[in-house]
Amino acid sequence: MKPVLTLFLALCALLQVRAADPVTASSNVQFPVSGIDGGQFTVSFTAGSGNGRIVVVKSGSDISGVPADGVTYTASASPSNAPFGVPGNEFTGSGEYVVFRGSASSVTVTGLTPGTLYYVAIFEYNTGGTPSPDYLMTTPQNRSVTTLSAPTQKAGMTGFSNITGNSLRCNFTAGNGGGRILVGRKGAAITALPANFKSYNYSGSFGSNVSTTYVLDGETFVVFKTTAGSPGQALSADITNLEPNTQYSFAVFEYNGSNAPVYLMDRPVLSVTTAAGPSQAPGAPTFDVVDGNRLSCYWSRGNGSQTIVVMKKGSEVTGVPVNGQNYTASTVFGTPSAEWIGGSGEYVVSVGTSITVAVTNLEKSSIYHYAIFSFDATTGGTTYYYGTPAKKSQSTAVAPTVSRTLLLGTVTGSSAQLSFGNQVAGNGAYRLMAIREDAPITWTPDDLSKYGGATGVFKSGVEVTPGTWTLYGQSNGGIPTISNLSPGHTYYVSSWEMNGPNAPVYLLPGSTISFTVPNEPATASHTPSFPTIEGNRLRFDWTVGNGAQRLVIARKGSAVATLPTDASIYTAAAAFGSGTEMGNGLGEYVVYNGSGNSVTVTGLEPGTTYHFAVVEYNSTTGGPDYLTAATKWLATSKATYSAPTGQVTNLGTSAVGSTQATVTFNVGNGTSRIIVAKAGGAVDVSPADLQAYSGSTAFGSGAHLGGGNYVVAVGFNGSFTLSGLQAGTTYHLAAFECNGSTGPVYLRPAVTHNFTTTGGTVAPTQEASAPLFESVDGNRFTFRWTAGNGASRIVVARKSAAVSFAPVNGNSYAHNTAFGSGSNLGDDQYVVYSGTGTQVTISNLEPATTYQFRVFELNGSGAATAYLTTAPLAASGSTATAPSARSTNPLATPAATSLALSWANGNGSGRIVVLKAGSAPAAAPADLVKYIPNAEFGNGPQLGTGEYVVYSGIGNGVTVTGLTPGSPYFFKVYEFNGTDAPVYNSADALEGSASTQGALPLSWLYVRSRQTGSSVRIEWATAQESNTDRFVVERSIESSPFEAIGQVAAAGNSAGTRSYSFTDATPPAGRLQYRIRQVDRDNRFSYSAIVTARGGGSADVRLLQNPVQTQLPVQSSGAATLVRYRIVDGSGRSCAEGSLAPGRSSLPVGGLARGTYFLAVYTAEGAPARSIPFVKN
DSSP: OHHHHHHHHHHHHHTOOOOOOOSSOOEEEEOOGGGOOSSOEEEEEEOOSSSEEEEEEEESSOOOOOOOTTOOOOOBSOTTOEESSOTTOBOSSTTOEEEEEESOSEEEEESOOTTOEEEEEEEEEEOSSSSSSEEOOOOOSSOEEEOOOOOSSOOEEEEEESOOSSOEEEEEEOOSSSEEEEEEEESSOOOOOOOTTOOOOOOSBTTSOOSGGGBSSSSEEEEEEEOSSTTTTOOEEEEBSOOTTOEEEEEEEEEEOSSSOEEOOOOOEEEEEOOSSOSSOOOOOEEEEEOSSOEEEEOOOTTSSEEEEEEEESSOOOOOOOTTOOOOOOSBTTOGGGBSSTTSOEEEEEEESOOEEEEBSOOTTOEEEEEEEEEEEOTTOOEEEOSOOEEEEEEOOOOOSOOOOEEEEEEOSSOEEEEESOTTTOOOSEEEEEEEESSOOOOOOOTTOOOOOBOSBTTSSOEEETTEEEEEEEEOSOOOEEBSOOTTEEEEEEEEEEEOSSSOEEOSSOEEEEEEEOSSOSSOOEEEEEEEEOSSOEEEEEEOOSSSEEEEEEEESSOOOOOOOTTOOOOOOSBTTSSOBOSSSSOEEEEEEESOSEEEEBSOOTTOEEEEEEEEEEEETTEEEEOOSTTSSEEEEEEOOOOOSSOOEEEEEESOOSSOEEEEEEOOSSSEEEEEEEESSOOOOOOOTTOOOOOOSBTTSSOEEETTEEEEEESOSSEEEEBSOOTTOEEEEEEEEEEOSSSOEEOSSOEEEEEEOOSSOOOOSSOOEEEEEESOOSSOEEEEEEOOSSSEEEEEEEESSOOOOOOOTTOOOOOOSBTTSSOOOSSSEEEEEEESOSEEEEBSOOTTOEEEEEEEEEESOGGGOEEOOSSOEEEEEEOOOOOSSOOEEEEEEEOSSOEEEEEEOOSSSEEEEEEEESSOOOOOOOTTOOOOOOSBTTSSOEEETTEEEEEEESSSEEEEBSOOTTOEEEEEEEEEEOSSSOEEOOSSOEEEEEEOOOOOSEEEEEEEEEEETTEEEEEEEEEEEESEEEEEEEEEETTOOOEEEEEEEOOSEESSOEEEEEEESSOOSEEEEEEEEEEETTSOEEEOOOEEEEEOOSOEEEESOSSBSSEEEEEEESGGGOOEEEEEETTSOEEEEEEOOSEEEEEEOTTSOSEEEEEEEEOTTSOEEEEEEEEEO
16 A cells, blocks of 8 residues: 555645746836836836736846746835835845835835936736746836936026015026925025925915925925926915015025925025015995994905004094004903003004904994004014004994884774884884883883894783883884784883994884774674585685674574674584584574684585674673674675586597597586496496595596496596597496585486497597606706607607607607617607607707607507607707806805815806815816715815815805815816706806915824734824824725724823824725824814825725726625725716626626726725726727
């Protein structure tokens, strides 16, 4: 046995699995211009067939080394940061370094020298066998690139203009760099230099942003920056937030590159001194609130950075501010510390940047004079004033001079109508009204006091003194009807004119009037009517008298003989016989008791006369007081319906077909009628009196009386088409004339008729109707109609011109809802629908275009098809057009990292908002494209580079987050019409801009990620913290939107280095990005830099071929968690979506245009799992 075992083991060794070399090398190597910098470059390529690859880089000469099978080379796993020249990462040739190992097809190589030629080699490999890895020794061609050098020609500075005490314009000329930065320093020459490979941000507000990317050192600030993009090649910069009478130095540095630029350190330097204060006075104040003890106003600032407002009572302000002097302000007029010149009576009420002030502690009916001075100030408090102020005077509220006369109108048992006799003469802005019961009003309002109340209901206002109530505390309209009054009482009403909205001044004395509400009404109800009559009910209406309430008594067959007794209370019920019986046994019942003017009495008998009495009354302290004097109560009568006396006549049929027939008849003398039909036998069930039935001209769909008897018509006046019939079948009809609708009474016996349907196909006789176009988009809409009497129908469409095609009997026509995709019937006419329905959604249309339609009803199919072509339904509809009116009134409310944008909507059905940092968006939205917005800046689709869609909808506002503090942002609002394929008004967009507030008090030292087994550890550190609360760790999967995954408490306040970390224990598969959102204690926040890592989760998907043409083959693992996919283009627009099957799948992409796309895969919870780029040829 031993020899046999030895032979078996030897055979096993010979059969050991060997890894296969990759078949295809990487190809199509590109060095995007936007990725070439002074200290780095990006190389992209089409991956070969290996399951991984290494990227090798060498400076100065081509790469000669090749990889050794079985050797795993040390290199960066991050394609966004692959450093060159790292010790330990050497390749097989001298000076050659492995900078990346992994599966990416785009790598950014860092740590390079400016102006240097570098060569790149890419080697595919496979793992999983022996040796592992097993390399393919070929590498693609065209693989060298030179990093950018510093510019050779410096910029020039031509001087300064528009110099004020707080701002200026710096003018310069360009050198030969791709961009330039303008830096400034206060009070000293510029000595600091920019750091190569560092990209700076800028702020035109000098010294407002002190984070590291905005400064060269602690005193030198980047105040302007130009690039090839925004703000273009501008040659001037406006600088604000300067100090008056102060020297500033400015320098311009040319640079090449973007993310890791290299600078020309030779630069022009020029100094300038700001003006010693403003040169332009503020605008005169506008007063928006004038009260008895308070004035509120606003003004424009002039060209100073601040203003000082001085007030004086009775005469003009004569004092002027003194340069170098600071003044104390108080909005409480007369505060001693705010009197800027002792004994002058002139008080400072506002100092600073505000342009509005509300001043209190004023005297009523007094004139106050204002003087507003513009000034600038240094950080040390030295002030420079412009001596010419803006002046204006304004009186506090004065009492009106003319009262309004009160007049008495209609008085009922519970209400009174008053009016003004001289509405024009009363000259108060408002008026106060009060009421008192049974005694004159002795109370008067106090000046500067505002009283509540806004109702005409007595005792519902404010009781200002015992028994006296306000009706309206502040009104500028007419007098209301006063309600909730009681009979037998006298009421006194006063009205005072007043001026001032919150601290009013009144005209005393006011106008007064009094009136008495009588115990017994004086006027009876009148003008009876019966708008609804049925066999078992009557609706009785009347015009009310002047009682507060009324009682309605009903009696069958005879006039009401018993009237109510004073102080007696009666219970009403609308069901006849259920309310109080008046007590004489005559069948007189109370059917209504209330303040209204209508009652529907039920429980009545058909063909019977009912008599009614309506008695007015007021409720007094002794009980009801009824108006029962002769001729002072309303008496009337009405009969319920009985059966008609004339039956339907001439009942017959015409146009009898196989599935329908036209029923004709002459009406009787009833108010309505019903027709009952039965198949195969005579109608043998009659309708029941007082029972209403629903009918349907489709046989079998109306009310079923039993035994196959169906109501087919209710209320028709001569003819109708009865459908839903069977060929060759006899149908019997019975017509019943009736009176009433909800409680009808029928005439019997019925008139009858029968007919037999034909056995062949008959063309429909009733065309479709009621065309309607809805869900209108730029390239589609839904056409809806009411069907005719055909069994089915076809719809023919034509662009612009009327449809001229007519179908031919015996022919069937295929349809396609995509206009123009089916068979052309001639002159570009197409069948877009064929079926039994009543609507179709038509696609493939052109925006702003009219389409004509005809709907042909038909019966039968195939060779037995019969069309109604004599009068088909004709209709036209238009696709969406661009809106004609843009949005208006832009408003931006900034926070540190967000902007709240709002606007007044234009006339589109919706609108999108595009936001860009640094300059106005240049790209326009594409018609028929629906953009999916994201209000977190940078995560939505882009119209152009950096131009993100942050909102799409029907509203008028959005709050955009994720912004950089202290930075300018520009937005455009485009109106559109449509929903899923909109048409935009791209030529007339609303434009606006705003800057976020300053940065949060925190300085970042670093943020980095560290792969530890299957987890990812995020580490960061700060140099100083002030008022910080927490750090929120956010993660993005394959460039999907960021989501919070945890948080770490912040130090709060710290002057030294603080280190933090967070471990993502179970990161999902794919390329991961992390960032830190630092939240302040007042809930302001900012973001850190973004770092990357690769997750090792089990769920994954990979492409089996790239590029592709008609099918995209993919292989998914962990398929239980990968359930949905979406294909998006480079702008983030969704092109296709669907379910991802387990294992191998082929996704259709033949309809896509040539270009680069992304396959986005989502988990069962809807979270993004991976996003893989591919090329469609």
